Amino acid sequence: MSQRLLVVEDSKPIATVIKQIAQSLNYEVVMATTLAQVEEILSGDTDFFAATIDFSLPDALDGEAIACVLSHKIPSVVMTGKMDDATRQKILAQPVIDYITKENSQAFLYLKRILHWQQTNSDNEILVVDDSSSARNHIVELLKRRNFTVYTANNGVEALEKLTQHKHIKLVVTDLEMPVMNGITLTNEIRKKYTREQLAIVGISGAENGSHSARFIKNGADDFLRKPFCPEEFYCRITQNIENLNNIAKIQHAANTDYLTDLSNRRTFIKNSEQRIAEYAKRNVSYCLAVFDIDHFKKVNDTYGHDTGDQVLKVLALYMRKYFGGGLTTRLGGGTFGILLHGLDTDQLYNKLDDFRREVAVSNIPAGEAEISISVSFGVVFDSQDSFSKQMSDADNALYLAKDRGRNQIVVSGSEDYD
Incomplete structure (x- = not known):
């Protein structure tokens, strides 16, 4: 069964490109060119897997369509022809998947990647480790917005238990400052059991000490983020680490299997x-x-x-x-x-x-x-x-x-x- 994509775009050439991209990923596409059309569609049908939304429409010049679509809990990518700081902040203040500036062909290649990730991210399991419920919930919300499968732990000891329970976790996002077992110790313990080819680790910390990033990396982490972090940077780092693991898995599969039958070589x-x-x-x-x-x-x-x-x-x-x-x-x-x-x-x-x-x-x-x-x-x-x-x-x-x-x-x- 095809997943449905709502495309909100008043430019016919751009709408055509987005439709072609979506159909290449087996999306069923529903088009709208105005806010009025969006409201009419959603009044009777909200069963959409995702949406792309033009920031400026003829009857909604200042991003009003974004709030309309998001109110129906449809994961959305915003497409915009302008990107000043005020517009960027306005978009990022809302729970969107991402935003893309319509600058060149690379923008549409990136859109294709995002739409593909939304389809496949549920296969990527991530463990979030943080003793602060508010910080933990914030990261979980960001990850679920991108359709990842997410597990949580309050500290390092609990995290190791979750890794034992869930064998297919690909990435761990861990805070530094935690009781029972902190993030550095947890990273070191994880690396005793999992190689970088099997599992990625992203360390996070709100501390001002500039050496924490180096400590995380030296103890086996793949990346580091300082709190509070920008959702854009968070997504870029998470996606990059997941893609690296998936690429390694593809290379290993190709190296270990017969190209014709897909049996072991x-x-x-x-x-x-x-x-x-x-x-x-x-x-x-x-x-x-x-x-x-x-x-x-x-x-x-x-x-x-x-x-x-x-x-x-x-x-x-x-x-x-x-x-x-x-x-x-x-x-x-x-x-x-x-x-x-x-x-x-x-x-x-x-x-x-x-x-x-x-x-x-x-x-x-x-x-x-x-x-x-x-x-x-x-x-x-x-x-x-x-x-x-x-x-x-x-x-x-x-x-x-x-x-x-x-x-x-x-x-x-x-x-x-x-x-």
């Missing part, structure tokens, strides 16, 4: 498998390491083209997620994949692999106007005491044997039980 699979197998050995948990290959995959590429071959790989990845969601999965290269499963006995693990093999064999995969059938061959190792590299080698050898025996079957390394 070979390097990540090997690293994670070695760790898990060591844990399984300690806990005496049954597991299997399996390598499978698409039978005659070269023929698929030669006959139907590499685009169809890529489609086959993507479909197989979907089947793997369906059958092996609790395990580790990877594309090792070409048409070869790897799987690490655990927690079931040997027969159950084998049957899970064989159910997957059988479904692949009876499925038809779209290839343009045609459909193609494929099969896969497996080599499997169960509960081996050998090194991971030896297990991979044994699984590969079992896979080659499965192909020699006619393909579309599973061969277990060192066993004839399932041949």
Whole structure:
């Protein structure tokens, strides 16, 4: 379901640009060019996710439309062609998301970023730590205006408890002066458990001592704000830190996954498998390491083209997620994949692999106007005491044997039980 955006703008060219930006983000756009139209729309319909409001309209020259829209609790971005100090203060005195001066194309690129953030910020969890309820509530209000998911704590000890309870918190905003555990100590404790790539910290303080910013940074904080702070600067710093974390996450995802199937890549699979197998050995948990290959995959590429071959790989990845969601999965290269499963006995693990093999064999995969059938061959190792590299080698050898025996079957390394 599309989110609805109210666009209040009397300039047709600018309204058209805003509409195009919003529609590119899948907003459903409702337009108004005067305050009278805004009042008419809102008299019967206030279900808007956000709004953009021109500061000066033909029948509302001094920002009257802003108060009208905000009175219906619609998060709003103000667009203005002028920005003197008086206008800026008048806008910032109201609970707007932000304001943008209509100076050049960069203004509209920034608007697109804001509208995108409003859609995605609910996925970004922030913890606010301050013993002053008024200061804490003020920060919470600013963050919720930007649609962040927000948690609160009164001191450092409580903050550490909240971090344990809520595993996906991305950013901590902490005051310096607090009882029980102050912000510097809290920052130091957080950094013992979370790296800068996992969680950002913004320190705040109302103290005049100029060394507090340096103390925060040296103890692991990413940024610092002095109270009282300007909401503009607050938003810029919060957004910058969240964006940095999201960019790092994207880079890590790209580095750890296969670009085509979005499964783990070979390097990540090997690293994670070695760790898990060591844990399984300690806990005496049954597991299997399996390598499978698409039978005659070269023929698929030669006959139907590499685009169809890529489609086959993507479909197989979907089947793997369906059958092996609790395990580790990877594309090792070409048409070869790897799987690490655990927690079931040997027969159950084998049957899970064989159910997957059988479904692949009876499925038809779209290839343009045609459909193609494929099969896969497996080599499997169960509960081996050998090194991971030896297990991979044994699984590969079992896979080659499965192909020699006619393909579309599973061969277990060192066993004839399932041949």
